[in-house]
Amino acid sequence: MPPSRLARSAALCLGLAVVIGAGQARAARDCDFGAAEQAMAERTEARVQAALPELIRQHEVPGAAVALVANGHLRWTAGYGWAVPDKRIPFSPDTVFQAGSMTLPITAWTLLTLVDQGRIDLDSPVEPYLKGRDLPESPYDVAAVTPRRVLSHTAGLSIPRYGGFGPDQTLQTLNQSLRGALDAGNQPVAIMAPPGVGFAYSAGGYALAELMVRQMANEQFANVAERRILRRLHMFRSSLPDRPDPAPPLAVTYDDAGEPAPARSFSALGAAGLQTTAADYARFVAALLPGPCGEPLGRGVLKPKWVEQSRTAQPDTDNALLFAGSEYGLGMALKTLPDSGNTLVYHPGDNPPNWHGLFAAVPAHQSGLVVLTSAAGGRDLGVALLCTWLDALGEMPPAECAGGGQQPVPGDGIAEAPAPDARPAQR
DSSP states (O other): OOHHHHHHHHHHHHHHHHHHHHHTOOOOOSSOOOHHHHHHHHHHHHHHHHHHHHHHHHHTOSEEEEEEEETTEEEEEEEEEEEEGGGTEEOOTTOBEEOGGGGHHHHHHHHHHHHHTTSOOTTSOSHHHHTTOOOOOOSSOGGGOOHHHHHTTOSOBSOSOOOOBOTTSOOOOHHHHHHOBGGGTTBOOOBOSOTTSSOOOOHHHHHHHHHHHHHHHTSOHHHHHIIIIITTTTOTTOBOOSSOOOTTTBOOEEOTTSOEEOOOBOSOHHHHOOEEOHHHHHHHHHHTSOOTTSOOGGGGTSOHHHHHHHTSOOTTOOBOSSSTTBEEOSSSEEEEOTTTOOEEEEEEEEETTTEEEEEEEEGGGTEEEEEEEOSTTHHHHHHHHHHHHHHHTTOOOOHHHHHTOOOOOTTTTTOOOOOOOSSOOOO
16 A cells, blocks of 8 residues: 555544544543643644644655643543554554654663662662673673663663564564574674763663563563553553554554555563553653642652653763754653753654654643654654644744754664564574
C-alpha cells in the first residue's frame, strides 16, 4: 500500500476518530484553575486539533494517537485514522504502539527506585551490580562506568540502536544479546570510548541498565518495571512483552514502501521494549510535573528528588537528539527554549520498521504532549506537532521548527542496526 493511499485511508476516518478520542478526553477535577491556565489549555488543545488532519495528509501516514497534559494532568487524547485498516479498527487513545526509545525514561525510573532503596548507587562502578556478568576487556577504565553515566549516555558504551527480530527469528536472551547482539551487527555491549568525556547515545547502555535492575531486584526486568512504574501510574495497557502483544489492538506498522510489516521483538526490553498507548504514556508525562491538586512530582511512584534528577542535565551531555543544543538527564533529553529560558523535556522513540513517537513536557507550564505513529512520515509529523504545541504555549520553538528541518533521532546517521539473519540465536 503506497503512502499516499495510507493518507487517503486516514482521511476517511478522521472525524470518527476525533469523536472517539474526545469522548475520553477530560477527567473531572475538584481543583479550580486560574483563567490564564484554562485559556492556555484550551488554546493548545484547539491548535493541536486543528493541525493534526493536515499533518496526517502532509506526511502521508495512516493516522496517529495524541494526548495532551495540561495543569499537570491528562486533559485530552484522541486517535486519527485507521490503526488496523483491514479490520476497520480506528486509532484511539487506547491503540497500542511500540514506543522505541520512549522506553528509556521508564527504564531510568525503574532503576532509580532501586537507587532510592539503597540497592544501587548512581556514582559507583556498575560491575558489582552486574553480579559476574562483567563488561568485556577494554583499554578504558571500567570503574568509570557508573549507573549515572549509563543512564545519561556518557559511559562510552556501544550499540546506538537495536534492529529487533522478526516473527520467524529466534529471539536472543538478554545475556546472549549483551555478549553479541545479532540485531546490532553481533556487537557486544562494551566500552568504546572514555567514560565521562562526552555524550554518545547507547541503546546498549540501557540493556546494561536492564541487567542491573534484574540482578539487584532478583526479578525479571519487565515484572519490576510494570509493578513499580506502569501499574502504579495506572498505565494498564502498557507492558514490556518478549513478543509483540496484539491485544488490545496493536497498530499496523508499515515498511518504507507503505506495505504492512510485522512488528519486531527486542531482547533489550530496557532499550526498546515498551508497548504503550497515548493515554497511558501521558500519565507518565503528567508524573514529571506537579499535579493539579497539589500532587507531588512522581505521584508517589518515585520521590520528587529523583524525578528532579531525571530531568536535570547531567555533565558532558550536549547532544542534538531532536534539537541542537540539547542536554540529557537520566532517561530524557532537555532543551532550553529560546526567549523564556524554560526547559523542554523530551524524548523521541523509533523502532523499525516505522514506529515513530515522541513525548515532550514544559514543567514551567505544567504541560505535556504525546504523539505516536506507525508509518514512515510519523517522525516528521511528531516534530511538526511538537513545534505547533510549543507555539500554542507561547514559547518560541527551537530554530529547527522554523526551517522545517529535523535533527537526527537516536541511531539515525550513527549506525543503522541490521536485522539479524533468520537463523537460531547462538547460545
